[in-house]
Amino acid sequence: MAMTHQQDLKSVFTTKDLNFKPAAKITKKDLNAGVTKAEYAVRGAIPTRADELKEELKRKPGVLPFDDIINANIGNPQQLDQKPLTFTRQVLSILEYPEILRVGPDKLASLNLFRKDALGRAEHLLEDIGGSIGAYSHSQGVPGIRQSVAEFITKRDDGEPAAPENIYLTTGASSAATSLLSLLCKDVQTGLLIPIPQYPLYTASASLFNAQVLPYYLDEGSNWSTKSDEIEKVVKDALEKGIKPSVLIVINPGNPTGAVLSEDTIAKICLIAAKYGIAIISDEVYQENVFNGVKFHSMKKVLRKLQRLYPGKFDNVQLASLHSISKGFMGECGQRGGYMEVVGFSKDIRDALFKLMSISICSVVTGQAVVDLMVKPPQPGDESYDQDHSERMKIFHEMYTRATLLHETFNELEGIECQKPQGAMYLFPRLVLPEKALRESERLGIEPDEFYCTSLLESTGICTVPGSGFGQQPGTYHVRTTFLAPGTQWIQDWKHFHQDFFNKYRD
Structure with a gap:
């Protein structure tokens, strides 16, 4: 049979068709230089x-x-060493195979396989998702899960409201960052203010999107603190060279340093963003990982305080805050889930961001479900609470x-x-x-x-x-x-x- 097909193909080309020298293959020098x-x-x-x-x-x-x-x-x-949380994996198991629900909650509970609140949570998520995690979701993410994220942010930030329409569910925080940077890096004169030392995603993204890295050094002698005067000096130097500082990257808690920013430091960062029209990307994926009595303060919460204290001075601040299921208590790196909350951006930019997200159709739906479980864990009184805690x-x-x-x-x-x-x-x-x-x-x-x-x-x-x-x-x-x-x-x-x-x- 194989020989017959080869003989059939022999009649496709004439001798004249084959009278050429094969061209050279694509080589490294032909690749995107940014990559x-x-x-x-x-x-x-x-x-x-x-x-x-x-x-x-x-x-x-x-x-x-x-x-x-x-x-x-x-x-x-x-x-x-970190084991997955039992409640998370019980809910995920049911989402992957909803036929489990046909067995009935009492039977499953008697077999000690699933707690009843895990079954109920899975049913609720399946309803939100549309019946199957194998289907595409809305490009911005499942609406019910975005609502859960908004409620989590509001509670975390002591009542500072968050809106589901400002939430984008993503395939991890890294994809959120690269999506934003691909949008905000206009040309070679775009400057990205990046903390040094930094997570290499950001300098790599600068290369990919042909932007200028504007490093601001953290102060190792004071536990890797961020100095606002150092950032402002870098901004002024860049402007003198004709580079427009467009994005300020903040990693809080820090990677690789582990430093946690104080409210005062965050406020000074917001001041720089307001003075120079710089968008902030606040990478907050380690917000659950804080030690020694240190408190995490979100960039969004501090910004809202400043907007109330100084009317009109901070309303121009554009902020994207990132979170992920990969770190903290979840540690679900392979599930690929996260979110970004964007505030202060114009409708034109939000529309462009939605278009960019739509090109990828949607983020991984199982990852979206784990985001929901991250922001809405079992509460006191729930059957799974004691074990989860x-x-x-x-x-x-x-x-x-x-x-x-x-x-x-x-x-x-x-x-x-x-x-x-x-x-x-x-x-x-x-x-x-x-x-x-x-x-x-x-x-x-x-x-x-x-x-x-x-x-x-x-x-x-x-x-x-x-x-x-x-x-x-x-x-x-x-x-x-x-x-x-x-x-x-x-x-x-x-x-x-x-x-x-x-x-x-x-x-």
Whole structure:
């Protein structure tokens, strides 16, 4: 049969048709320059090497000086120790297979498979969604879920109202950020004010959309605080060079620093946005991850306070606030869900944003459902409340305990300085490396912190990200690590590696 088809095709072209030299294939030089220029260190060279070592361990167990890879390079909670919340997974199971509901709540409860409030929540969500999570939703997201998000924001912000029409359900916070930036980056003279150190999504997006990165440095000496005068200086310098600062990125709590912004700092950021007509993207995906009595304040809540206190002065502030199911107590990175709330933007911009969202049809509907479960967890009196609350407290306690131990361990070691964790799920210690180590990294043609992280991986299996992937003050070196990995042995392994590294490269 195959030969017959080949013979049939022989009659399609004439000899004249085939009288050509095949053209060259598309090569790297033909690609979008923004894509080739963009870098994303979280999944860069060191994580790639970690994947290679993991495969080597599978092929030849015992061949390396460690038995497993510790993925401390990325905030991926369920890859490590964090278990999914039971209530969330019960509801999702029913959404995926609604036929379960035919069994009846009493029978399911007697089998100890599903609690009755999970069944009721699933039924309600199915009604909101339209009967099946396999169908497209509205491009802005399921209306009932957007209503849930608006109610959550209103409660979180002490009664400052939020409206469902301002909510866009997205495939995670990253897609929300890239959608906004693709819209707001007009041309090469567009400037993005990005905190340094920063989550590499933002500098990568600047490359993709051909915008200018306008870095503003966080103050490591005061626990990575944000200085408004530093931001304003960057704005003025950019304007003098003919660059229009259009977007100010704020990450609160910070990634990779874990710093949490005070109300006063947020107010000063809003003042800069009002003075210079700069839109704010407030990345707030770690808002549940705060420690040591620190309180999270949303950008939206502070903005609304300023608008009441100073009528007419802050009404021009355009703000997009992002949240995600990937972090916090949910840790549902693979479900891909999040939202953005946009306020202060004109109808023209909102229409353009909706058009942009419509091109992708809609965000993942299961992710939208998990957003609903994030913003409306079981409440006191609900059947699932006690278990859900207990699971959340366990997640918080274990994360805080590891963060504290890791912070204390770092600050006991020679040549490493670490700020106290306030939030998020990372530490970003500074490395003060010996001159001999600096010379060796120069000989190898890599950054000193990359040399340290590579050595750490090859010796212990601990995969981290060099600070150079996030940006840092020139002449300083850092490493970003999560504190998600289970147990404490890996922390001891890191301690012993660090001591050996300094002994080896001591001048």
